Amino acid sequence: MQRDLEKLTPQEARMMFRRNEWLKPTAGIASGFTQANLAILKKDLAFDFLLFCQRNPKPCPVLDVTEPGSPVPGMVAPEADIRTDIPKYRIYRHGNLEDEVTDIKAYWEDDMVAFLLGCSFTFEFPLMKNDIPVRHIEEKCNVPMFKTIIPCIPAGRFAGPLVVSMRPIPEKDLVRTVQVTSRFPAVHGAPVHIGNPAAIGIKDIFKPDFGDAVTIKEGEIPVFWACGVTPQAAAMQVRPELMITHAPGYMFITDMKEEKFGVL
């Protein structure tokens, strides 16, 4: 990552994506500003999906929802256009990946609703600032993610298990880890479980369902957070006629400084 990409404003970064001048993941761009997951559904599913998020705020922290048909996320980026301002999108028809594209104007319809959901990137910085290691960043891979036996609370057609991400934390840092991440409920917040993976239905901590396995060192405890894959997985099971998401790692950059989502 070049230093000047870190220093871009969110507006400058989004204009670069809009002009298709950047077709790589967004990690490190416009440093300090919150990045978000995208899910676009048609209005007929939007109430159920919003209700699913409302009932399961830990895996589904809603940062913004557009008015039906409007591509503008007025709360977190009032000058943005959700159809062009992400480097890469995925188009799903009836739950199957149909295409990856760099803008979605050709797919946009008058009854579409875009959901921007918080992402755990945002609480990893406060961990690192507290000298708490974030293993998958150290090992330059994706965070390990697991399906659990914890059910989400269903809403209309949406249901499914809680998916969690795992970070190994030194035992001496467990209390501070809970404190630091509890401050950010809008980006998954406090852990959902500390310790024994079997207690939440995880058979092998080195065989994640999504992402990559990471090293767990002597004296480290696996700590589990609700993961943004949860709502996407629940939506896929509904097999909506059309669903559009960001491509993994290609996030929407909001105008909101990360600290703005800190409570207390």
Add this chain to the structure above:
Amino acid sequence: MQRDLEKLTPQEARMMFRRNEWLKPTAGIASGFTQANLAILKKDLAFDFLLFCQRNPKPCPVLDVTEPGSPVPGMVAPEADIRTDIPKYRIYRHGNLEDEVTDIKAYWEDDMVAFLLGCSFTFEFPLMKNDIPVRHIEEKCNVPMFKTIIPCIPAGRFAGPLVVSMRPIPEKDLVRTVQVTSRFPAVHGAPVHIGNPAAIGIKDIFKPDFGDAVTIKEGEIPVFWACGVTPQAAAMQVRPELMITHAPGYMFITDMKEEKFGVL
């Protein structure tokens, strides 16, 4: 209030209301359990209303939303029936009060959605436990409420000004007041403003738009919290064909202990 009413379980209290054996306000009944505001709308308005709440969480803290057509608030009281378990309801047609009734089975339709919203009762107890005075309780009247010049973020057909409640707080207790109420975002949480009423468009602190005026003593500062009247006022402006609410003071008693809504 008789001691035994305080000690009722939420289930016992709701059964008493269901049998129409209690037709008075619910303050003090089933002490320690969270009471909630009720708003029932038809499905065609429910998405916009849920979005309005999502965008304005301080005045509109959602505790539960029923599935369309279901009278069961599954998250906060899975054994309750929202149509019978409140002592008194109000029926509004096109924004006009049509009737007050003790159950709403005759009005219930297959496409109705019930919203339960947090209520400031819940953060007044922690204030009192911290020896911070709550003036309208001392003076046995309703809390003073004011329309402000702060606009809510609109959602679909819902819009309107933020309505706030006011409690005079001794200057020495201001910091603790912010700390204590910040722990309860699900019931309006931290104040929205401290001090000068004119800064948020309030002309006369002794002439509230709703509720009663209270005494402000020497050395006390007016402190303002987002108020649950906000979403009801916004909904009235839409003049929905049919809207049902609790009668003021006649709340829904949930199974949730108040402390369960405390963060950190």
